[in-house]
Amino acid sequence: MIDAHLVAERPPFLLDARLRVAAGEVLALLGPPGAGKTTALRIIAGLAVPTGGHVLLDDVPLHARPPARRAVGMVLRDPLLFGHLSVLDNVAFGPRRHGAGRAEARRVAAAWLADAGLGALADAAPGELTPGQARRASLVRTLAAGPRVLLLDDPLGGLPDDTRRELRALLRRHLSCFAGACVLVTDDPGEAAALAARVAVLEGGAITQEGTPEEVSRYPRTRYAASLAACRGTASVIQGPGHVR
Numbered sequence: 001m002i003d004a005h006l007v008a009e010r011p012p013f014l015l016d017a018r019l020r021v022a023a024g025e026v027l028a029l030l031g032p033p034g035a036g037k038t039t040a041l042r043i044i045a046g047l048a049v050p051t052g053g054h055v056l057l058d059d060v061p062l063h064a065r066p067p068a069r070r071a072v073g074m075v076l077r078d079p080l081l082f083g084h085l086s087v088l089d090n091v092a093f094g095p096r097r098h099g100a101g102r103a104e105a106r107r108v109a110a111a112w113l114a115d116a117g118l119g120a121l122a123d124a125a126p127g128e129l130t131p132g133q134a135r136r137a138s139l140v141r142t143l144a145a146g147p148r149v150l151l152l153d154d155p156l157g158g159l160p161d162d163t164r165r166e167l168r169a170l171l172r173r174h175l176s177c178f179a180g181a182c183v184l185v186t187d188d189p190g191e192a193a194a195l196a197a198r199v200a201v202l203e204g205g206a207i208t209q210e211g212t213p214e215e216v217s218r219y220p221r222t223r224y225a226a227s228l229a230a231c232r233g234t235a236s237v238i239q240g241p242g243h244v245r
Helices: 037-045 087-097 103-113 131-144 161-175 189-195 212-217 224-227
Strands: 002-010 013-019 026-030 050-058 072-076 149-153 183-184 198-203 206-211
Touching: 002 037, 013 026, 013 037, 013 183, 013 198, 013 206, 026 037, 026 161, 026 189, 037 072, 037 183, 072 087, 072 131, 087 103, 087 131, 103 131, 131 161, 149 198, 161 183, 161 189, 183 189, 183 206, 198 212, 198 224, 206 212, 206 224
Parallel strands: 026 183, 026 198, 072 149, 149 183
Antiparallel strands: 002 013, 002 050, 198 206
């Protein structure tokens, strides 16, 4: 479980938000641009320095641990792939870092790539991938490292509709069996409903509402939350993850 009190003062902005995410749970962090969503993820990952609060993983403080020792994986909208390595060796990087031999790490990586429909591109360079392929490679590269916490920062943003649907299906499949805690950042309530069982609305650095996608849609507490139900494709959000009408 992740138990985080995220405090970051960046005058005039102040992030002061509490998040608790259980193992096996996906929490969607919804909010307008500038609400502090990415900053929240970066603090959990150890990539941004908080000015207060705490981050606990199964009651163990993470504040003194560098990012590489937090067992946290982060997937960004702009994939971070090593340009000098093949797609296969990018995915094998995590297993290698955790002690697997080269042959075993590449075997594991090949299985992840095949699962993501990228088996034929194992020897390709990252620069040869389409944006959708690069996002898929980035996702399985992160999962192959075996994180206990998965942070997804707008992983579907900016993609064509068909590519977005394909990647969302891949994400949903992997999140349904991910044993760790997951936080998904998005400004799309449809994505939140499709991928997460619980939603937290972040506005101006503070959590203004928390509940299931259906609860937030039906009983909004702020003007922004009310606007979510009116967004394209999300007029009615029902029955938790995977169901939007």
